[in-house]
Amino acid sequence: MDLLRFFTAGNVDDGKSTLIGRLLFDSDSISTDIIETLTKQSKTTGIDADIDLALLTDGLRAEREQGITIDVAYKYFSTEKRKFIIADTPGHTQYTRNMFTGASNADLAIILVDARNGITDQTKRHSIISSILGIPHVLVCINKMDLVNYDEAVFNRIESDYKEFAKPLNLNKISFLPASALAGDNVVKSSDKMPWFKGPSMMDFLETVEIIEDSEVKDSRFQVQYVIRPQTEELHDYRGYAGSVLSGSFKKGDAIQIFPSEIISEIDRMERNGVDVDEVNASEPIILHLKDNIDVSRGSTIVPVSQIPSTEKELHATICWMDNTSFKEGQKLLLQQNSFRTKAVLKEIESKIDIHSYTDLESDGTMNLNDFCNVRIKTAETVSFDSYRKNRKTGAFILINENTNSTVAAGVFA
Amino acid sequence: MKKLNYLDELEAEAIYIMREVAGQFDKPALLFSGGKDSICLVHLALKAFRPGKLPFPLVHVDTGHNSHEVIEFRDNLVAELGEKLIVRKVEDTIKERNLVDGKGKFPSRNGLQTYTLLDVISEFEFDACIGGARRDEEKARAKERIFSVRDEFGQWDPKKQRPELWNIYNGKVDKGENVRVFPISNWTELDIWNYIKRENIQLPSIYFTHSRECVLTDAGQLMATNEFLTLDETDVIVTRNVRYRTVGDMTCTAAVESEAYTVDEIIAELKNSKISERGATRMDDRVSEAAMEDRKKGGYF
Structure with a gap:
């Protein structure tokens, strides 16, 4: 059994939380005591349906009061085929950064469109963010079909509108599904009200959609998180580099190069779960030992000598500004890429991305909360990285305000 | 390339997070309750750091209301591993701070343990505390980050959470602040x-069926009879x-x-159970809809 991480984007008005509630409810993933509590609450909020499924995901008092999702909520369910992690992300423009947060890890995006309204600015924004984040698969769920008499023509029109809009985006796979989350049509069970739709229900889709994995051509990358040195009598010379394989695979005896030091060495030994192994693969946590006793520390990147990453101190990236305080020139920042951290300065805002049309606008030098910009960053130490399009693990980073410690931006290397 | 099995993926994520804690903080600690979740945390920590020592002590905030099986299990486990355990008792905090102990039939120290927790954090200047909270337990927990920054009063502010993207964790804090880290979120x-x-992880015996004398509460729950409860002849005692x-x-x-x-x-049994874990067992969450959110804002883990 494997694990699928997906996020849902859309407004409460699009029925997003209702959809998630429906997935959980109809897949028997909600306990009776929680349903009881919800039934009570639904009565106090005065919503017509017996149970207001949105109350399942809006976990903060402020959210319940305002009836909107402010921050990401994670929900879990599993079927016989898969375990699922849902990041329920907010739809409102002012919470774009929270949506970006919930979406960053996802294998799949579910973008909700209200059948009555068709594609809106919000649909575009969510799709463009999915494109920037390189989400492997997008499911466009055309919801509230019950309010348009389950009309096939409405569905077809929205599908073709979306395809037209998505042409310039970097979305690899797009699927379409007509549904009514409120009525439960095509969510867990296929609907008899839309016989014209031949595709699977959302649950069937989720259970069977292929999770696009690191392609085989992907270069192998390992980064050191922590150096293990027991310094006991029997393990006097033990020096192991603990970390996870970020991508690709490594074999015992591989000739490797360490960055940023650029020293060359060889893999002497690899441990996984306390056992020596000859080969390790992407995502596995391991301890690596090198032939030579050399300078390797937290944040060092280790790669096969034949698969060298880009190494730069001047980097081009697309970032989303996430701080309430706007960007100020000369601000002291830290750039963190997995476990690697270095001082950084944002040298130039090259252009601002219009998040509703995906066009570059001339920069006016400002950058505010939820702005997407193409920027040039200068770092103190050399960063070893790959373009995000090639490698989601080594192409992503965050910027930290050195003074306030806040995460002020998240970005992907060009 | 084959995708990892889901348990391997969850394990890998937890180990990654623990190693980030070891790499980013000066004085981390692992909050250990003797429950299954924190026992799993210890197991994961061993996978992350053996053959080295754990880069953090285990810290138990002992309410004094624990079952003796759990305390024995804790002591045996620590002895077997040869790791450091720090125990601080709510009992002592009550005396030192002149606090009022829980009252009533079921005198809870749930609120009081936050004082002990915050005291032990400042005593040892812990800058990170690893905990076994899971997001599926409760809806406020479902909203919390894996690296959850707390101010110097230990408070969680859900409106000021740091964005947390990919597997990049920002654990940078000022002196006096700390981060609660939840690897099994x-x-x-x-x-x-x-x-x-x-x-094949060993657990305290109370997780498995045994015959026990209990009092049947008004809500229909079974509370083991013990010296901490104040019972009278109106209570229904069942075995x-x-x-x-x-x-x-x-x-x-x-x-x-x-x-x-x-x-x-x-x-x-769990696959057939219709009642959630906390719903089945906890009296403390039933107080109000935002009980957990409020406790977290007050410094609770």
Whole structure:
């Protein structure tokens, strides 16, 4: 059994939380005591349906009061085929950064469109963010079909509108599904009200959609998180580099190069779960030992000598500004890429991305909360990285305000 | 390339997070309650750091209302591992700070343990505390980051959470602040049990069925009779085969009726259970809809 991480984007008005509630409810993933509590609450909020499924995901008092999702909520369910992690992300423009947060890890995006309204600015924004984040698969769920008499023509029109809009985006796979989350049509069970739709229900889709994995051509990358040195009598010379394989695979005896030091060495030994192994693969946590006793520390990147990453101190990236305080020139920042951290300065805002049309606008030098910009960053130490399009693990980073410690931006290397 | 099995993926994520803690903080600690979740945390920590020592001590905030099986289990485990354990007692905090102990039939120290926790954090200047909270437990927890920054009063501010993207964790804090880290955020109760089974992890005996004398509460829950409860002749005392789904204070954690004697039987039981873990066992969450959110804002883990 494997694990699928997906996020849902859309407004409460699009029925997003209702959809998630429906997935959980109809897949028997909600306990009776929680349903009881919800039934009570639904009565106090005065919503017509017996149970207001949105109350399942809006976990903060402020959210319940305002009836909107402010921050990401994670929900879990599993079927016989898969375990699922849902990041329920907010739809409102002012919470774009929270949506970006919930979406960053996802294998799949579910973008909700209200059948009555068709594609809106919000649909575009969510799709463009999915494109920037390189989400492997997008499911466009055309919801509230019950309010348009389950009309096939409405569905077809929205599908073709979306395809037209998505042409310039970097979305690899797009699927379409007509549904009514409120009525439960095509969510867990296929609907008899839309016989014209031949595709699977959302649950069937989720259970069977292929999770696009690191392609085989992907270069192998390992980064050191922590150096293990027991310094006991029997393990006097033990020096192991603990970390996870970020991508690709490594074999015992591989000739490797360490960055940023650029020293060359060889893999002497690899441990996984306390056992020596000859080969390790992407995502596995391991301890690596090198032939030579050399300078390797937290944040060092280790790669096969034949698969060298880009190494730069001047980097081009697309970032989303996430701080309430706007960007100020000369601000002291830290750039963190997995476990690697270095001082950084944002040298130039090259252009601002219009998040509703995906066009570059001339920069006016400002950058505010939820702005997407193409920027040039200068770092103190050399960063070893790959373009995000090639490698989601080594192409992503965050910027930290050195003074306030806040995460002020998240970005992907060009 | 094959995708990892889901338990491998959850394990890998937890180990990655623990190693980030070791790499980013000067004085981390692992909060250990003796419950299944924190026992799994210790197991994961061993996987992350052996053959080295754990880069953090285990810290137990002892409410004094624990079952003796759990305390014995804790002491045996620590002795076997040769790791450091720090115990601080709520009892002592009550004396030192002149606090009022829990009252009533089921005198809870749930609120009081936050004082002890914050005291032990400042005593040892811990800058990170690893905890076994899971997002599926409760809806406020579902909103919390894996690296959850707390101010110098230990408070969680849900409106000021740092964006947390990919697997990049920002644990930078000023002196006096700390980060609560939840490596098994993405695990469900069933994942924990499947992992316990796969890894053959030992647990305190109270997780498995046993005969116990209990008082039947008005809400229909079974509370083991013990010296901390104030019972009178109106209470209905019954003897049932029970087990615990969570380990917590004997004053606010109920047992559930069960015949499950093995991990396999527990897994089968959970798959059929219609009641959530906290719903079945905790009295403390029932106070109000935002009980957990409020406790976290007050410094609770």
